[in-house]
Amino acid sequence: MQAQTQEERDTLVLAKLGKKSVLRRRFNFLSILGFACTILVTWEGSLILFTTGLTNGGSAGLVFGYLFVWIGTIAVFTTMAEMASMAPTSGGQYHWVSMLAPPSCRVFLSYITSWLVICGWQAILSGSGYLGGNQVVALIALNNPDYVPELWHGTLLFWGFILVAVFINTVTSRVLPQIEVAVLVLHVVGFFAFMIPIVHLAPEKASSHDVFTQFTNGGGWSSQGLSFFVGLIGSVFAMFGCDSAVHMAEETRNAEVVVPWCMVSATLLNGAFGWGMVIAVLFITVDITAALESPTGSLGFPIIDITYSALGSKAGTSVLTAILLFMTAAGAISAMATSSRLIWALARDRGLPGWRLVTKLQPKTAIPTLAIIITSLVAILVGLINIGSATAFNAVISLSVSSLYASYIITETLLLYRRCTGFIHPHQGHLSSLSNNNNNNNNPANHLTWGPFHLPGIFGIAVNIFAVAFGLIIFFFSFWPVATPVEPATMNYSIVMTGAVVVFALVYYVVYARRIYTGPVVEVVFEEAAVDEMAPKEKIGLGMGV
Structure with a gap:
């Protein structure tokens, strides 16, 4: 042989x-690592989303809450990496559900999960554009005190970020892996370029006592512990989405090995950078209240005021903020690639209207152009919500946490059930040991086989259990508002958005999809x-x- x-x-x-195998495998370990790190942008995201943790938890709550989220996220994506190694396909979670679920509910659970994942990633794309556009608005406010921001300003800039993502994913798609490697370099170098100046030049520094022991219950909750858990969501948003690498698996060489190790490596690397940056910034933030109430803080970006206080220079602050802006734009590029591959994958499995058209690939580059167009149009339409109500738009963004964590919980619970009942065969390394077991309801579940990446025995079960428990905690608190008393303007409407997605998927499934969607097509x-x-x-x- x-x-x-x-x-x-x-x-x-x-x-x-x-x-x-119809997509071209352009990505290797380094480029897909850059892709995943670009989605996570954890140290950048931790700074951009500083407000939630500072309001609920304070400095100490932010430090230890971040550490808790990091450990939980490692468990979540290590468990998902096992499934990525078992089945490295663009469908990701909904494909795994079809493999792992009992035959009686396999198709139904797979379909509901597909909508949760797609809506979650569509919300991440919208959130990336929104955060990028409003960072520009905050930067203008810093340099021009007379500037009066309007909601439509942020929306126009948001659309600009989406159009840049469309351009990179279509016109320059051939060099996207090289772009991701370059972004990875900036991600690492930018960490030191941002942290060293602000720590060295800050005129005042907080004490260790203040940073590591000062808890705050700015949301007015009944206990500090409850406030702590509400404040976790900012760190979660800055650290989740590593399953992006899974949805690019069919464009990655040696995906069954590269994708899972990339997921674990990206989570470890970004988590370490993020925790270090959070601690560094807290040491130079002497007056947290002033940062939150500053012109840029009132726009949701107190980090810009904190950086300005440390450097004493608007020009220097603008340069460092530009690093955050660039990385946010890079995140939008990767989010669009991820979301479009999910739409393409579900269309390939006949789970979307017009699936025959959506599955067509661009002949020269083999990219799903129509799926990219659909993804961008949805994001542009979602941006209109921000013009009418920032609260409603924030509910759309919150959908990303609740929807994706719901998909994580479903897949990881099913994996836990299968591994505890011994239905998954050991990995044997040779392809002759593999079997096509993912779709046909007639195929026995005991054909499931571990991939090259696997946590064996009781250790794997313990990590899997912790991942499910952590996911349930985050899913529960993703629906909580930031503060009490709750008013229409401060309500967290993500539970309404998540419920609407599930109801729509149920209705569409009963009315139409159940007649054509039978799970991943063989x-x-x-x-x-x-x-x-x-x-x-x-x-x-x-x-x-x-």
Whole structure:
């Protein structure tokens, strides 16, 4: 038997999931790591989303709350990395649900999960554009005291960020992996470029006692503990979304190994950077109340005022803020790529109206152009909400946490059930041990096989349990408002948005989708007995034809 090339193995790995290999594999470990880090942008996001943790928790709450979220996020994405290694497909969570769920509810759960994941990523894209646009508004306010911001200013800038993301994902899609590597370098270098000046030049520094022991209940909750948990959501938003690498798996070489290790590496790297940046900034934030009430703080970006207080220079503050702006734009680019691949994957499985058109790829670049257009149009329409009400738009953004964590909980609970009942076979390394078990309801569940990345035994079960428990905590508190008493303007409407998504998916499923959606479609049949006898050309053909 001739040795398999990586391309042949990637084709066969996808074929055992019943899928044709039609997307071009441009990403390697470094570029997909850059892609995931760009989505996370944790040290940048921790600064941008400083307000939530400062209001509920204070400096000490922010430090220890961040650490708790980081540990929980490691458990969540380590568990998801196991599933990514088992089935590295663009469908991600909804495909895994179809593999892991009991036959009686497999199709239904898979379909509901698909809508949760798509809406969650659409909200992340909208949130990236919104945060980028409003950072520009805050920067203008810093440099021009007479400027009076309007909601439509932020919306126009938000649209600008979306259009840049469209351009990069279409016109320059061939060099997207190289762009992601360059962004990864900026992400690492920018961490030191931002932190060193503000720490060195800050005229005053807080004491260790204030940073590590000062808790605040700015939301007026009944206890400090409750305030602490409400304040976690800012850190969560800055650290979740690492499943973006999963949805690019069909464009990644050696995805069953590269994607899971990338998810774990990105979570560890970004978490360490974020925690270090949070502690550094808290040491130079002498007056937290003043930062929150400053012109930029009132716009949701107290970090700009904190940076200005440390540097004493508007020009220097603008340069450092530009790093955050650039990384936010890069996050929008990656979020659009992720969201469009999800739409394309669900259309491929006949889960969306007009699926035949949406699945078509651009001939020269093999990218899902129509899916990118749909993603961008939805984001642009969502941006109109901000003109009428910033509160309503914030509810859309909050949908990202509740929806994605709901999908995480569903998949990880099913994985825990399967691993505890011994239905998943050990990884044997050779493709002849793989079987196409993901779609057909007739296929027995005990055909499930671990991938190369796997936490064995009781350790894997413990991590899986903690991931589910942590996910339930975050999902529960993602619906809480920031402060009491709750008024219409301060209400967290994400529970309404999440409920609306689930209700829509249920109605659409009952009325139409249940007749055409039967789970991930089997496009190719994997013949395990014939693998060893196939010549290399025949192996490639297995992934390209029915």
